[in-house]
Every structure is written in C-alpha cells, then in structure tokens.
Amino acid sequence: MAERPQFLFVTCHVGAEAALKAEIACDWPDLRFSFSRPGFVTFKLPPDHNLVGDFDLRSTFAQTYGFSLGRAHGENLQSRAAETWRILGTRPARALHVWQRDLYSAEDDRHAIQISPEAIEARNAILNSCPEDSGVAFAENGGGRANRGDFVLDCVLVEADDWWIGYHRARRAGSRVAGGLLGVAPPVPPVSRAWYKIEEALAWSGFPVPPGARFADLGCAPGGTSQALLQHGYSVLGIDPGAVSPVVLEYPNFRHVRCRAPQVRRREFRKIRWLTADMNVAPQYTLEAVESIVMHPEIRIRGMLLTLKLLEWNLAEQIPAFRRRVQEWGFNQVRTRQLGHHRQEFCLAALKKPFRR
Ligand SMILES: C[S@@+](CC[C@H](N)C(=O)[O-])C[C@H]1O[C@@H](n2cnc3c(N)ncnc32)[C@H](O)[C@@H]1O
Structure with a gap:
C-alpha cells in the first residue's frame, strides 16, 4: 500500500x-x-x-x-x-x-x-x-x-x-x-530592486509574452521593472510622477509619461497588451487604477503582473477577493504569490487565455 x-x-x-x-x-x-x-x-x-x-x-x-x-x-x-x-x-x-x-x-x-x-x-x-x-x-x-x-x-x-x-x-x-527560488541574475547593476521582482514574476507566471510586446508600467520610477522589460526587447510606456533613471530613459523603446496613472489619456494604452504595476499605494488603489484601464472599451490587455503592497498584514485576508475582482474583468487565469525578492507585498498574475483582440 x-x-x-x-x-x-x-x-x-x-x-x-x-x-x-x-x-x-x-x-x-x-x-x-x-x-x-x-x-x-x-x-x-x-x-x-x-x-x-x-x-x-x-x-x-x-x-x-x-x-x-x-x-x-x-x-x-x-x-x-x-x-x-x-x-x-x-x-x-x-x-x-x-x-x-x-x-x-x-x-x-x-x-x-x-x-x-x-x-x-x-x-x-x-x-x-x-x-x-x-x-x-x-x-x-x-x-x-x-x-x-x-x-x-x-x-x-x-x-x-x-x-x-x-x-x-x-x-x-x-x-x-x-x-x-527562481534565480535571476542581472546582466548589469539594476536601477532598483523591482528588476528582481519582475524577473521572478515573469519566470513564475510563465506568461507567453511574444517578442517585441508592448507593456505599460504603472509606478515605473526609478525604473527597475522597465529596465528588465526593455532588456527582454519589449517596448515600455512608463507612468509615474517621479523621475526615471537616465539608464532607462536612454532606451529608444521607452517613453515616460510623467503623471499619476488615472491621469493618463486612455488612447495611450490602445496598442498596449501587457501591464505591470508597482505603486507604493494600497492594493485597492492599484486595482482601481488598473480596472479603469482594462475595462475601457478600446483597450485590450492580455496579461498583467501587479505588485500589491500589504501595507498592513491583515490586508492578506482580502487576497481571495482581489483575485475574484480581477477574474470579473475577464482574466480567467489569476494566481498570487509572494516572490523571493518581495518584501511586504505579493504578485498578482492575471492572463486572458485564449486572448481575443
Ligand atoms: C516602489 S516604487 C516603484 C518602483 C519601480 N516599479 C521600479 O521599477 O523602480 C513606487 C512608485 O509608485 C509611484 N506611484 C505612486 N502612486 C502612483 C500613481 N497614482 N500613479 C503612478 N505612479 C504612482 C511612486 O511615484 C513611486 O515611484
């Protein structure tokens, strides 16, 4: 037996x-x-x-x-x-x-x-x-x-x-x-710790991001996430009221929109299929900002890697509700994980599979 x-x-x-x-x-x-x-x-x-x-x-x-x-x-x-x-x-x-x-x-x-x-x-x-x-x-x-x-x-x-x-x-x-531990090693010193977090998130999620994919990165400054995405050959629209490192600004495929996420004109997202977010705000705020983008009738986001901050540990109780909320937006694969380089935060990975343009 x-x-x-x-x-x-x-x-x-x-x-x-x-x-x-x-x-x-x-x-x-x-x-x-x-x-x-x-x-x-x-x-x-x-x-x-x-x-x-x-x-x-x-x-x-x-x-x-x-x-x-x-x-x-x-x-x-x-x-x-x-x-x-x-x-x-x-x-x-x-x-x-x-x-x-x-x-x-x-x-x-x-x-x-x-x-x-x-x-x-x-x-x-x-x-x-x-x-x-x-x-x-x-x-x-x-x-x-x-x-x-x-x-x-x-x-x-x-x-x-x-x-x-x-x-x-x-x-x-x-x-x-x-x-x-999804070992990730930067080719050059990264601009911020976010470099490790997004590399781990990409490896863990296994998302089918095609070559040359277009990302929007909410809360991009100083630029570790965008730097990693650019190193993969993706294009990045970086959104943040804060300053972005010159190391990131010099990539031709990077554009910085210097304002808060809700202030960005929706047409900026028309060609964007992938979204990352790492804003130092409450998870509800990040989810509201993301919802107003992904639910817009002219925007087609296929997958998202969101870092959600547990400003208080008791916010962890709401994680199942956060997943359900994202599922209601039409993302049928939604998972969450605290990754190795995370602090008091976790990643929510959401994908539409199949994806209809
Ligand atoms: C933890 S840092 C992000 C690190 C960044 N992802 C990186 O790769 O280096 C948090 C950022 O969120 C930005 N932020 C906070 N609220 C925001 C909002 N409403 N819209 C856009 N960015 C915001 C802050 O300006 C700050 O730069």
Whole structure:
C-alpha cells in the first residue's frame, strides 16, 4: 500500500507565517498547525487524506511545501548527510533540493530569500555521501533543477544542526528549484530592486509574452521593472510622477509619461497588451487604477503582473477577493504569490487565455 504522509512542511518569508497559517486554516480546514520557526511551518495532515506529492496548495505565502519524512539531527555535517539518506530510504529521488529557511525580516537589507553558503555545503555533503546501493539517479546537475513529475528530495536547514527532510513532486516553476527560488541574475547593476521582482514574476507566471510586446508600467520610477522589460526587447510606456533613471530613459523603446496613472489619456494604452504595476499605494488603489484601464472599451490587455503592497498584514485576508475582482474583468487565469525578492507585498498574475483582440 502507498505510504500516506502525516505532516506537511511549508517555507515562507519571515513575517508571513501568520498570513500563511490564516490562508491554510481557511482553504484547508482539516490541516492542524503543528511546529514552526520563523519562515518554516508544519501542519499535521488528517489521517484519511488523499494528497499526492504534486498537489496544489494554492497558497500565496508558501515559497515551497512538501511532505515531511523526519529530521536529521546529527552532530556534524557528515552524520546529518548520512541520516538524510537513511530517512529517504528506498524512495526514488530524481532531484535534490537543499535550502535554508528565511532568516531576515523584510526590513533587513539582506532580505531576499537566497540559497545560502550553508545550504550549498549541506547539499554537497549529501551528494558526496550517497550510498552506492541507494538506487538514486539524480539528473546531470546533481538534481538541482527538477523536471516536471520528478520526485524531489527536500532538505530544509531549519537550524544549522537540524535539517528537515521531506519530498514533493515537481510541477510548476517554483516547485522545480530549491526553496522555490527562481534565480535571476542581472546582466548589469539594476536601477532598483523591482528588476528582481519582475524577473521572478515573469519566470513564475510563465506568461507567453511574444517578442517585441508592448507593456505599460504603472509606478515605473526609478525604473527597475522597465529596465528588465526593455532588456527582454519589449517596448515600455512608463507612468509615474517621479523621475526615471537616465539608464532607462536612454532606451529608444521607452517613453515616460510623467503623471499619476488615472491621469493618463486612455488612447495611450490602445496598442498596449501587457501591464505591470508597482505603486507604493494600497492594493485597492492599484486595482482601481488598473480596472479603469482594462475595462475601457478600446483597450485590450492580455496579461498583467501587479505588485500589491500589504501595507498592513491583515490586508492578506482580502487576497481571495482581489483575485475574484480581477477574474470579473475577464482574466480567467489569476494566481498570487509572494516572490523571493518581495518584501511586504505579493504578485498578482492575471492572463486572458485564449486572448481575443
Ligand atoms: C516602489 S516604487 C516603484 C518602483 C519601480 N516599479 C521600479 O521599477 O523602480 C513606487 C512608485 O509608485 C509611484 N506611484 C505612486 N502612486 C502612483 C500613481 N497614482 N500613479 C503612478 N505612479 C504612482 C511612486 O511615484 C513611486 O515611484
């Protein structure tokens, strides 16, 4: 008989634990909160659940999740690595993901969930101690990037000497890389942190943005989002009352409209098919500004990547209502996720599929 896991582990941003627990309590009332550390939360699963390794938790705040198998406590790196293999047993792992729980709050300059040197060291120790008779056949890169459907061995460094071992099956982009971290590296120093956020959003959403696509970027200053889009070869209409960096202004495919979003003439959007927004205002304000654009009869927006600010954590309760509101505008695929470089904010990705011009 197939084994039925008893616990689910979830990793999230430091500070997002309460929002994560609240959304799980609402969407999965049979799960019981069990153990947590900042950035790491576990839940007891009901005894008769039928969840499988690639189930969709549909969570905004989960960076990753999987079934827990046990803890490797050994007193040194080698003994913890050996314990990891013992816990895995004969399960058929195809990929190995090792990462550390988030350590920094959003206010900390070091904040941005990343694979730490400790996690790389632990991963190497696990790979080097793979028992010869384990039957594990990791993909070429040591199983760093999983293919869809792969059984992934997860190791979360909750403390330096307390590793939580678990597994999941890879499905969408975020579950195929360790910690859900969609590694993005700028070719030149970016104009702002927004560069990382939009690159992650593009990778996570998997939107079918065609070459040469036209974007409008609401709240574009100083210009990190626009810079990333321009580097992809897209055209950008940047909207912001604030000043845009000269690095961005010198792109011929960039035009700055220096005013607030509601003041832009609607005809400016006629040829625009994609929208990004990252304004330092309440989510309701962003959604109102976006609604007045996408619902205009002469405007045809196909997809949007909106950064919505959680000015207060209790705004997280309204995320399902934000998704429903955007669906009512005709976007039939709407998802939300707090991305690795986000602070107290999240991305709402919305797409019309199929798209009729
Ligand atoms: C977090 S910054 C945006 C960072 C930017 N996306 C980037 O790529 O560098 C927030 C911006 O929102 C702009 N903003 C606030 N309210 C706005 C509005 N009503 N219309 C347009 N921009 C607005 C501010 O002027 C500010 O430049």
